[in-house]
Amino acid sequence: GDSVTxxxxxxxxxxxxxxxxxxxxxxxxxxxxxxxxxxxxEGLQLLLKATKADDKGSNKGxxxxxxxxxxxxxxxxxxxxxSDSAVYFCALRNYGQNFVFGPGTRLSVLP
Amino acid sequence: xxxxxxxxxxxxxKSGTSVKIECRSLDFQATTMFWxxxxxxxxxxxxxxxNEGSKATYEQGVEKDKFLINHASLTLSTLTVTSAHPxxxxxxxxxxxxxxxxxxxxxxxxxxxxxxx
Numbered sequence: 001g002d003s004v005t006x007x008x009x010x011x012x013x014x015x016x017x018x019x020x021x022x023x024x025x026x027x028x029x030x031x032x033x034x035x036x037x038x039x040x041x042e043g044l045q046l047l048l049k050a051t052k053a054d055d056k057g058s059n060k061g062x063x064x065x066x067x068x069x070x071x072x073x074x075x076x077x078x079x080x081x082x083s084d085s086a087v088y089f090c091a092l093r094n095y096g097q098n099f100v101f102g103p104g105t106r107l108s109v110l111p
Numbered sequence: 112x113x114x115x116x117x118x119x120x121x122x123x124x125k126s127g128t129s130v131k132i133e134c135r136s137l138d139f140q141a142t143t144m145f146w147x148x149x150x151x152x153x154x155x156x157x158x159x160x161x162n163e164g165s166k167a168t169y170e171q172g173v174e175k176d177k178f179l180i181n182h183a184s185l186t187l188s189t190l191t192v193t194s195a196h197p198x199x200x201x202x203x204x205x206x207x208x209x210x211x212x213x214x215x216x217x218x219x220x221x222x223x224x225x226x227x228x
Contacts, residue, residue: 004154036219043115044204044219089155098145099217101155 002027006090006102013080013109021075021105023064023090031092033057033066033073038087038104047075047088080109113139113209117220124195124227132190132223134205141207144188145217146180149202158203161188195227 007022032051036044048057053068062077090102114137124130142163147155161167161182169175179191192199204222
């Protein structure tokens with residue numbers, strides 16, 4: 001079945017450092033890919049998405065590119081802030097089907 | 112935007128008791144609600160899908176008699192963990208589909224951390 005693999009956390013960075021959270025997937029068909037973020041005490045929020053190969057999703061300084069050839073959707077941000085501390089979930093969804101989530105990666109950004 | 116309110120955020124219960132988790136859609140009608148479970152360091156796994164006014168659809172391997180789902184109104188869905196045991200300790204989170212047709216998204220609750228002692 002479909003699956004999503006993420007780098008294990010926690011990831012601890014200093015403020016203004018560069019962030020990469022790796023995500024790879026296995027899926028049939030042509031799924032849409034997503035990054036969700038969960039801030040402490042809150043629900044999952046959609047951070048960005050991409051619906052087809054080579055699409056780049058971006059939001060709040062975060063970016064991820066849908067790479068079909070490497071089945072990857074790595075999340076990047078050039079300069080993280082303390083407020084970016086959260087758990088990040090990579091996910092995929094084929095049309096008409098349910099989400100498949102990765103295990104989440106906890107990010108802690110230190111001032 | 113669409114908000115799903117989930118309560119309680121944390122609950123500790125004794126083995127053998129039942130626990131109810133509520134998810135309410137605050138500013139929209141949630142005809143479909145999804146219930147997920149997450150074990151430590153593992154993915155969110157879909158447990159069941161509930162539709163207002165009908166029986167929930169459970170994923171393979173999920174005991175429907177143990178995890179009772181009720182979706183009696185368009186704004187409230189509940190998950191009751193019956194006769195809870197320590198192995199039911201987990202993080203439970205609900206999600207509702209918002210919007211119509213091809214213009215839709217998903218809103219998640221804040222999750223419930225259940226600890227059975």
